[in-house]
Amino acid sequence: MKRLFLIATLLLPLQVIAQPWITREDTYWFASTGVDLRNATFGGTVNDAAYDGTFSIGYRNVGFSIIAYYETFSAIEYESMGINPGFVVRPGKKLVPAGDISLSFIRRPWKTYPSLAFNARMEYHFDRFFVYLRAENRWRTDYDFYQFSVYGGFSIKFGFN
Template sequence: MKWTCILALLLLPAQIFGQMWLSREDTYFFAATGVDIRNATIGGTVNDASYDGTFSLGYRNVNFSILAYYETFKGIRYESLGINPGFLLRPGKKLIPAADLSLSIIRRPWKTYPSLAANTRIEYHFDRFFVYCRGEYRWRTDYDFFQVSVYGGIAIKFGFN
């Protein structure tokens, strides 16, 4: 319930100001899934190669972006969820750079921790979907260090005007 209220409050300005922005074709919702590429292929600093996946729902209105995500990594008993407000450069183009800030929590079996991350992303857009590569610089408050991760994934667009 708490996350629903936060998401609604963050989406409200986008809806109000979205009517004033440029193109309706650059306004859409999306659902995405991705995987940590290093963890999936060679493993990480504390784990062998295994699945570390993300699932997200988001909203775009020209340059504004917001998404809510969930990450699960059973190999190290790690979960993370959060909200990422962000900014898109070159909306409406095929190749779109983006950046956002992740306001999140990390859940481990022994405790839940607040966390922050900075993300940069490059997306290649098709009519109804896009593929992406995302770099993340996360403050791992469960271990008190910064970690760099690279994710790849796909997103489906829906709710076009």
């Protein structure tokens, strides 16, 4: 896990250095909030419908993205936090697909566990904000199984123009 984190943080920024078409619209900071849509509406495999929310801050520079996030799900005493280095497929467009890997920790009342997730995002961009859907496949090391979740959210861009 440490080796994977080191490779991701050292090699992914090199992708940005080699791209000469960087514009101000493609480089910005953003703050986001979102919810797990299934848990909010129907409930999950071990819980009734309840709030499972995420808060994050990120930086995007053309094809490179980095996100630090915190997730709280008090109904099952679950917290997750981590960093997500990733890539953006169509920077500067209205409809933007992106992907990342989540290097994170799951905190439960009895123990803290390392965790790994793969995320695919679809974002629709407006001038100063965007909305997103994010599919996540997380290795739930607290229970030793993979779980698929879908999040929806809202992000505000800042730090450009």
